[in-house]
Amino acid sequence: GAVVSQHPSWVICKSGTSVKIECRSLDFQATTMFWYRQFPKQSLMLMATSNEGSKATYEQGVEKDKFLINHASLTLSTLTVTSAHPEDSSFYICSARDFISRAGGPPKNIQYFGAGTRLSVL
Amino acid sequence: EDQVTQSPEALRLQEGESSSLNCSYTVSGLRGLFWYRQDPGKGPEFLFTLYSAGEEKEKERLKATLTKKESFLHITAPKPEDSATYLCAVGDYGGSQGNLIFGKGTKLSVKP
Numbered sequence: 001g002a003v004v005s006q007h008p009s010w011v012i013c014k015s016g017t018s019v020k021i022e023c024r025s026l027d028f029q030a031t032t033m034f035w036y037r038q039f040p041k042q043s044l045m046l047m048a049t050s051n052e053g054s055k056a057t058y059e060q061g062v063e064k065d066k067f068l069i070n071h072a073s074l075t076l077s078t079l080t081v082t083s084a085h086p087e088d089s090s091f092y093i094c095s096a097r098d099f100i101s102r103a104g105g106p107p108k109n110i111q112y113f114g115a116g117t118r119l120s121v122l
Numbered sequence: 123e124d125q126v127t128q129s130p131e132a133l134r135l136q137e138g139e140s141s142s143l144n145c146s147y148t149v150s151g152l153r154g155l156f157w158y159r160q161d162p163g164k165g166p167e168f169l170f171t172l173y174s175a176g177e178e179k180e181k182e183r184l185k186a187t188l189t190k191k192e193s194f195l196h197i198t199a200p201k202p203e204d205s206a207t208y209l210c211a212v213g214d215y216g217g218s219q220g221n222l223i224f225g226k227g228t229k230l231s232v233k234p
Contacts, residue, residue: 006165034221043209043226044166093165095222106173109154109213111222113165 002028004096006114013084014122021079021117023094029074030096034111035067038091050077084121092117124149128210128225135232138199143228145210146192154213155193156222157186159206166209169195200232 003026013019023033031052036044048069049057056069066088068080077096081088095111102108125148135141147155154173158166170179172188179186183204185196195208207229211222 004165043224044222046221049221091163095165106154110156110168110171111213112168113158116163116165118163 002026002096002098002110002112004094004112004114006094006117008117009115010118010120012120012122015085016083019081019084019119021081021092021094021119023077023079023096023114025075025096025098025112028096028098030077030098031074032097032099033071033077034095034097035069035077035079036093036095038093038116044093081119084119086121089119089121092119124212124223126210126212126223126225128208128228130228131226132229133231135197135200135230137201137232137234140196140198140200142197143195143208143210143230144192145195145225147210147212148191149212149223155188156211156213157193157195158209158211160209160227161206169208171213197230200230202232202234205230205232 005024005026007022011019033050035047037047038044046059047062050069050071052071052074058064071077093116095113098110100108127146129144154171156171157169159169160166170186175190177188183198187194207227209227210225213222
């Protein structure tokens with residue numbers, strides 16, 4: 001399967017600082033990348049959809065000024081948690097969509113996930 | 123509203139004891155069903171995608187099947203290394219971004 005690299009895997013920061021998380025598709029180009037948040041023992045919650053060269057689309061309740069997303073190339077999307085506070089502590093996971101149209105059948109449309117970033121805000 | 127429900131929430135098996143995980147969904151149209159495996163502290167790992175009722179896919183001890191209302195992930199003779207949370211998701215590729223709607227997962231524990 002395709003490889004998605006997410007960095008850093010773990011970060012501790014002081015309250016009020018900003019943290020940037022990178023998501024890279026290593027062996028395919030991804031027009032669309034997604035950012036999720038996962039709470040303990042819960043499933044993935046979509047935060048935003050990131051499209052290369054355009055503004056991200058945020059899910060209801062997600063503050064776009066708090067979670068800045070940049071998708072400047074077909075292989076890189078970044079999520080910046082601005083002025084982080086303890087309530088932002090969570091597990092953040094990105095995914096990159098491998099999409100190929102196929103004649104006569106459904107398109108290949110698979111999201112490959114990064115390993116996640118554990119953010120702890122003190 | 124599209125919805126994905128997985129059962130059971132947790133499943134404990136002895137090594138070699140085969141079983142099945144269920145994923146039922148209510149969507150306006152079948153747009154692809156996905157199975158992922160997630161280990162603690164890691165991102166989900168892609169396993170299978172199914173697009174039409176009657177479709178089946180296999181990978182080692184895992185076999186995924188799909189009907190019009192649900193999907194099953196069959197685990198044959200599981201080993202301790204199969205212990206993980208298995209996530210089911212429905213994809214929306216019809217002219218949109220391809221968002222995934224996830225179920226809450228089934229946590230599988232296989233004891234030696």
